[in-house]
Amino acid sequence: MTTPEQLQLPLPELNEIAPDQVINYAIHTYWGVENPQRFGELMEEAKGLVGAGYFLGDNLFTWLRNNSALEDLPFRKAWQENAQNPADEAIVWRRYILACAAYHCVHIPGDFVECGVYVGTGIKTVMDYLGGQAFPKTFWGYDTYDYNPVEGHAFAGQQEGFYEKVQARFEDYPQVRLIKGFLPDSFEDNEPEQVAYLHIDLNNVEGEVAVLERLFDRVSPGGIIILDDYEWAGVYRPQKQAEDQWFDRRKYRIFPLPTGQGIILKR
Ligand SMILES: C[S@@+](CC[C@H](N)C(=O)[O-])C[C@H]1O[C@@H](n2cnc3c(N)ncnc32)[C@H](O)[C@@H]1O
Structure with missing residues (x-):
């Protein structure tokens, strides 16, 4: 079988992650909300009631998650440099x-x-x-x-x-x-x-x-x-x-x- 090295694929390297820490993420951009200001205030309050590893945005609110997207540094760079x-x-x-x-x-x-x-x-x-x-x-x-x-x-x-x-x-x-x-x-x-x-x-x-x-x-x-x-x-x-x-x-x-x-x- 051909290995990725033989194919010479430019694959990103997996970086180390902190064993005892997770990243939180929140952006008040969501769709289909009638009163975004009130909703934002409530979500800010809700964030304070949950454990670390929360994600808020794009109509998602999750917590106690690894937020892998933000842990993967090559991805994070590609995403941030391209976001418009x-x-x-x-x-x-x-x-x-x-x-x-x-x-x-x-x-x-x-x-x-x-x-x-x-x-x-x-x-x-x-x-x-x-x-x-x-x-x-x-x-x-x-x-x-x-x-x-x-x-x-x-x-x-x-x-x-x-x-x-x-x-x-x-x-x-x-x-x-x-x-x-x-x-x-x-x-x-x-x-x-x-x-x-x-x-x-x-x-x-x-x-x-x-x-x-x-x-x-x-x-x-x-x-x-x-x-x-x-x-x-x-x-x-x-x-x-x-x-x-x-x-x-x-x-x-x-x-x-x-x-x-x-x-x-x-x-
Ligand atoms: C949501 S945007 C795409 C966003 C993009 N995939 C991204 O990830 O950033 C949808 C696009 O589909 C195009 N589109 C919709 N129907 C189409 C069709 N029948 N033929 C060609 N383009 C179409 C629109 O012009 C629009 O730019």
Whole structure:
């Protein structure tokens, strides 16, 4: 069997952690709260009532946890250097799920793919965790970039010229292929033959199911699919409904994560 050393993968080193101390984390960025000020005050009070190792943010409040994302120093560096706004700071646990999936998938045959890129922070955090410019895989990033086709979901900066700005962010990463266009049409002539890592984050059911139809069979055994919105309710609930059915027909169950993501381990 080929060892990681023989493959010369640029894997981050595991650092020492303090045996008797854990990291606390709190950021008041969450979604679906009617009165954020009152909620924030209550959460501040609640924090004082729990043991060390609390995490607050991104609609999570946990305690007595290791907060592994923050203990992993190479990850922490990649995340902090790439965070662009308070939402990126809040979703650190979600980002670490991506980073750990990516650590697994660099060992698996196939390319890396993200459908729904926005400004590219998900891609760049993962790549910087796994070697930065030495990242050993082709990474495809699909998005309409200059506009958001999901009604009511436009993000800051999505206007003419946005695609070029995202491209500029990756100018030192020749392994990144940013494909501009509406999915699934933009797969035409621009799609990976084999996939190791597939992150789907389109915020709409039609787009996500279309991506699964197109790419699922190309995901290698041992590859990982991450659905960013799967375990979120509210406007995202139709995604769970459709994706559960889609995977049930193929005899898969999606792992629902407390972060709001869903994970599928390809056989
Ligand atoms: C939540 S953002 C992606 C965030 C990114 N994955 C990250 O981790 O930072 C969702 C993106 O999906 C894109 N999108 C939604 N539906 C699409 C479709 N059918 N084709 C291409 N892009 C789409 C939007 O333009 C938007 O930029």
